[in-house]
Amino acid sequence: MGNFTVTIRKKARYVDPGLCNACAECAKVCPVVTPDEYQMGLSSRRAIYIPFPQAVPSSYVLDMEHCLGNNPVACGKCAEACEKKAISFDDRDQIVTREVGTVVVAIGAEVYDPTEMDDYGYTRFENVITSMEFERLICAGGPTEGHFVRPSDQRQPKRIGFVQCVGSRNPRMGRPWCSNICCMNTVKDTLLLADHYPDTRSVVFYQDIRAFGKSFEDMFQRSKEAGVRYVRGLPGEIHEDPRTHHLIVTVENTTSGKLERHELDMVVLSVGLQPPADLRKISSLLTLSKTSDGFFMEAHPKLRPVDAPTRGVYFAGMCESPKDIKDSVCQAGAAASRAGALLNAGKVTIEAITSRIDEAACTSCGVCVRVCPFGAIQWTKGTPAVVVEAMCAGCGSCAAQCKPGAITMRHFTDEQIVAQVRATLAQRPEEKVFVFACNWCSYAGADMAGISRMQYPASNRVVRTMCSARVSEEMVLEAFRCGAPVVLVSGCHYADCHYINANRQTVKRVQSMWAKLEKAGVRPERLQLEWISAAEGQKFAKVMRQLDELRRTVTPEEIERSRKAFKPKVRRAAAEAATAAPVPGTAT
Amino acid sequence: MTATLERFRCMACGHEFQEVVQEDEDKERTCPRCRSNSIRKLKKAAEPAE
Numbered sequence: 035m036g037n038f039t040v041t042i043r044k045k046a047r048y049v050d051p052g053l054c055n056a057c058a059e060c061a062k063v064c065p066v067v068t069p070d071e072y073q074m075g076l077s078s079r080r081a082i083y084i085p086f087p088q089a090v091p092s093s094y095v096l097d098m099e100h101c102l103g104n105n106p107v108a109c110g111k112c113a114e115a116c117e118k119k120a121i122s123f124d125d126r127d128q129i130v131t132r133e134v135g136t137v138v139v140a141i142g143a144e145v146y147d148p149t150e151m152d153d154y155g156y157t158r159f160e161n162v163i164t165s166m167e168f169e170r171l172i173c174a175g176g177p178t179e180g181h182f183v184r185p186s187d188q189r190q191p192k193r194i195g196f197v198q199c200v201g202s203r204n205p206r207m208g209r210p211w212c213s214n215i216c217c218m219n220t221v222k223d224t225l226l227l228a229d230h231y232p233d234t235r236s237v238v239f240y241q242d243i244r245a246f247g248k249s250f251e252d253m254f255q256r257s258k259e260a261g262v263r264y265v266r267g268l269p270g271e272i273h274e275d276p277r278t279h280h281l282i283v284t285v286e287n288t289t290s291g292k293l294e295r296h297e298l299d300m301v302v303l304s305v306g307l308q309p310p311a312d313l314r315k316i317s318s319l320l321t322l323s324k325t326s327d328g329f330f331m332e333a334h335p336k337l338r339p340v341d342a343p344t345r346g347v348y349f350a351g352m353c354e355s356p357k358d359i360k361d362s363v364c365q366a367g368a369a370a371s372r373a374g375a376l377l378n379a380g381k382v383t384i385e386a387i388t389s390r391i392d393e394a395a396c397t398s399c400g401v402c403v404r405v406c407p408f409g410a411i412q413w414t415k416g417t418p419a420v421v422v423e424a425m426c427a428g429c430g431s432c433a434a435q436c437k438p439g440a441i442t443m444r445h446f447t448d449e450q451i452v453a454q455v456r457a458t459l460a461q462r463p464e465e466k467v468f469v470f471a472c473n474w475c476s477y478a479g480a481d482m483a484g485i486s487r488m489q490y491p492a493s494n495r496v497v498r499t500m501c502s503a504r505v506s507e508e509m510v511l512e513a514f515r516c517g518a519p520v521v522l523v524s525g526c527h528y529a530d531c532h533y534i535n536a537n538r539q540t541v542k543r544v545q546s547m548w549a550k551l552e553k554a555g556v557r558p559e560r561l562q563l564e565w566i567s568a569a570e571g572q573k574f575a576k577v578m579r580q581l582d583e584l585r586r587t588v589t590p591e592e593i594e595r596s597r598k599a600f601k602p603k604v605r606r607a608a609a610e611a612a613t614a615a616p617v618p619g620t621a622t
Numbered sequence: 623m624t625a626t627l628e629r630f631r632c633m634a635c636g637h638e639f640q641e642v643v644q645e646d647e648d649k650e651r652t653c654p655r656c657r658s659n660s661i662r663k664l665k666k667a668a669e670p671a672e
């Protein structure tokens with residue numbers, strides 16, 4: 035855990051920030067003109083520039099990609115103009131290495147590029163801009179020094195439309211999530227316009243206004259009081275009057291049920307947020323995973339919201355999910371505290387249930403390394419794998435997948451689980467539905483069904499494992515050998531898996547077992563898979579009713595077949611433990 | 623990113639269905655008919671005969 039070696043590329047600045055006093059003489063003589071990224075390309079900059087007004091350090095930097103060249107020096111005017119002699123064309127990228135104990139991931143998010151949404155004409159009509167471009171146009175430090183003008187004629191627009199949820203809450207586009215900040219950003223923008231230009235008329239096209247945060251509702255009401263019109267409904271299309279460059283927006287007002295036509299001077303697309311481009315790279319560096327929306331997944335959605343599943347790694351800001359500045363700052367503070375707590379702990383307590391690899395039995399295949407969601411197993415080709423116990427969370431995916439049986443889960447061994455299977459099915463197995471339930475969700479779901487006094491057949495017998503991924507092929511086959519008519523493997527829903535994504539291994543295993551059962555002439559339906567959360571007592575009860583019905587269809591001949599179809603695999607570890615547990619097949 | 627059309631069978635109710643699967647998607651599968659998670663991925667439809 036911790037103990038990260040970080041390699042950092044420190045990019046060449048070509049300007050010594052210690053000497054530069056930001057006098058701007060260099061930029062005055064630079065002949066290169068290129069679009070200013072910070073101003074969303076709405077104005078230009080020189081090749082030597084300060085990236086944005088609040089940049090730290092407050093020093094010029096030379097953009098070598100656009101500079102006329104330093105090898106040989108083709109222009110050199112900036113260096114001549116610099117009194118402090120701060121500019122050096124010989125500067126090179128440096129590689130810096132640091133040993134660190136914790137890592138905070140705060141790579142933010144990206145805004146959606148509406149180019150593909152041709153219906154709104156973002157690329158065709160000059161006066162259709164994004165909320166990001168609006169931000170620059172209204173800003174005193176922006177390309178127009180805060181004079182809000184529209185691109186086509188540099189005149190101040192009087193009628194402005196905002197279209198919400200552009201690239202958000204749209205399952206058809208594969209972007210079902212809410213980007214969180216856009217509603218309030220638009221409310222803020224309408225207030226800015228009402229304040230700076232009282233003669234403007236703003237209209238907001240929306241599907242829902244989400245003003246849930248502290249004092250947000252108040253801001254929303256102020257916007258309405260300022261005369262901003264809120265129209266429930268997203269425009270289907272935007273057209274331009276080619277003569278005036280005004281925009282025609284047709285929208286179905288879903289409150290009134292009427293089709294409305296709005297002529298506007300300018301339209302702002304309130305663009306959503308998406309995971310940052312580097313997320314995948316950072317994920318693989320730190321063995322992190324993402325939620326279905328593509329943002330980073332936290333260790334636990336309620337109880338460990340700033341911890342990454344990899345111990346010693348924390349999240350701050352939008353890379354975890356879209357959020358405003360206040361929430362980003364809260365999370366950053368929490369991440370720093372969590373990191374500080376770990377750094378100052380001195381000692382860390384490891385899980386009681388961890389994985390141990392028997393070096394002698396390990397065949398160095400590397401399968402365990404691939405299935406470990408925590409990156410807790412170290413292995414180089416040709417040598418036995420080793421578990422870093424401080425990082426192991428004890429899911430048991432590795433043990434379930436280890437063909438030679440070289441992996442033991444401390445205090446929760448295969449032999450213990452198999453013994454439970456045998457004991458449970460020792461008498462009248464044909465009357466039972468055998469259930470493997472994960473500790474965190476499914477077992478708690480079964481509890482919930484009981485606490486809520488839900489009715490379901492009493493035929494089920496539940497054996498608990500920490501994670502559904504702990505349930506090995508052998509355990510399932512053992513249940514069939516012992517005469518189980520039906521076996522259920524149950525675990526947490528994808529988003530709730532307590533071991534990052536270990537339950538994806540469960541899916542793979544059950545898939546391959548269905549094929550195996552079929553091949554052996556055993557009805558594959560006799561093995562079932564369900565995700566049952568701690569709150570889903572209802573679902574547990576429903577599944578138990580269905581499985582009991584299924585059980586009644588399994589004939590004695592079928593049970594006899596599955597008893598004999600699968601030869602027990604004599605594992606080295608199992609053989610050793612044979613003195614403690616009865617031999618497979620004798621439990622009839 | 624590539625997407626493929628896959629065939630699935632619900633092992634609880636027997637319903638067969640097709641779904642577009644993104645290459646790197648990480649999605650829980652549920653039977654559109656009975657809501658079961660016992661969803662078996664079937665082999666691709668046979669390639670057209672040569």
Ligand SMILES: Cc1cc2nc3c(=O)[nH]c(=O)nc-3n(C[C@H](O)[C@H](O)[C@H](O)COP(=O)(O)OP(=O)(O)OC[C@H]3O[C@@H](n4cnc5c(N)ncnc54)[C@H](O)[C@@H]3O)c2cc1C
Binds near residue numbers: 141219357358
């Ligand atoms: C149009 C718009 C308007 C907004 N208006 C408001 C508002 O009025 N009020 C409000 O509270 N919030 C507003 N927000 C939200 C606000 O921008 C975010 O809450 C805030 O920026 C989140 O901070 P962050 O540090 O998580 O991410 P970011 O601000 O995105 O910072 C992430 C940083 O990480 C860097 N980075 C990315 N990848 C790497 C890498 N691999 N290595 C090193 N660095 C990397 C990026 O370059 C970036 O500088 C607005 C957002 C948008 C898009």
Ligand SMILES: [Zn+2]
Binds near residue numbers: 634
């Ligand atoms: Zn079904």
